[in-house]
Amino acid sequence: MAVKKTVASRVVAKTEKPARKVTVAADAQQQILEAVDELFYREGARAVGVDAVVKRAGVNKMSLYRQFESKDALLQAYLVRREERFWQRFDASLAKQPADARLQLVQIFVDLAERAGKPDYRGCPFINVAVEFPERDHPARQAVAANKAQLWKRLHALAIACGAREPKLLANGMAILIE
Amino acid sequence: MAVKKTVASRVVAKTEKPARKVTVAADAQQQILEAVDELFYREGARAVGVDAVVKRAGVNKMSLYRQFESKDALLQAYLVRREERFWQRFDASLAKQPADARLQLVQIFVDLAERAGKPDYRGCPFINVAVEFPERDHPARQAVAANKAQLWKRLHALAIACGAREPKLLANGMAILIE
DNA sequence: TTGTGTTGTTACCGATCGGTAACATTGCTT
């Protein structure tokens, strides 16, 4: 808890050093992930530099690069976290309307619309990453494509479950809407 | 038409220079605008450098900077062109269903869905620019905001024209959908 | 021919950014 002021007690004279803050690796990683989660989403993964990330996370740049191989790896971790929360919300919407696929689909869009109305909403994070990184072979793009494919699969299953005559067409339309 | 090969005829010896191609300013400007229109949309205004633009346009970098003050000015020109075409398409959709506001609204989304299905569709160019440039006071963001406001106004007018009970709410929903 | 204005070419500058080396500092174990 209490930080030992070793340096300060040793050098009582002038030019007091600003007390190094030390963070264990696991904590640093967590703080970095939270900083990235907010900064990458709000200001764009491309626009935000690693310096801004470490400043926001309150850690050192080397602490970042000892936890993550590169900024791309950081972007991957960001996408993984976003993906987890995405499906959490998805399943939460489904859980509100148990055993009725049609209502479940409606619920998904109701919840989505509610989130889209919030002032800090900046659109789908996956689409944003896809917009910011046009290189089609970029590793981040694969994560985005995977999310999109998975989403389509689940929408398609729901469309079938509620007896749509054209489940594929319906899934296509809904996927575009969610994007 | 025929380019005079002055240099080639003068130096018959070795190391033949690759024949400078000269372009008048007006043509250069047009070629630059077309290159920007495609590159900025397909690969993102932030990801595309001026070198890529001049290479695509087939002109020299100085020719670009003699026509446009900066890359931001280029981005502005790009947005102006996109805005013009946006309203052209908007009015074209309206013209398909004269004198019936409800059908006009439907037609807008029908045409939009058709465009969104094309493989080279990369979403709304204004939204993409907004995603790529998170600085809220960036000049390009004002153009985007202006387009959004204008769109809302026209949607609102249409919503009133077709007798919606909640025209503002309807305009909000449709604006989000188009985005 | 000789200017004169326009365009092409090159080479460069300064800033930014991702990433790293090297060392100082700290906490923990023995």
Added chain:
DNA sequence: AAGCAATGTTACCGATCGGTAACAACACAA
């Protein structure tokens, strides 16, 4: 106390990018 592993700090590198100066090459008019 002494050593060791982990962390913080600084300074730096190389690449990229927007932008510019300076000059060479050209077209055209007088």
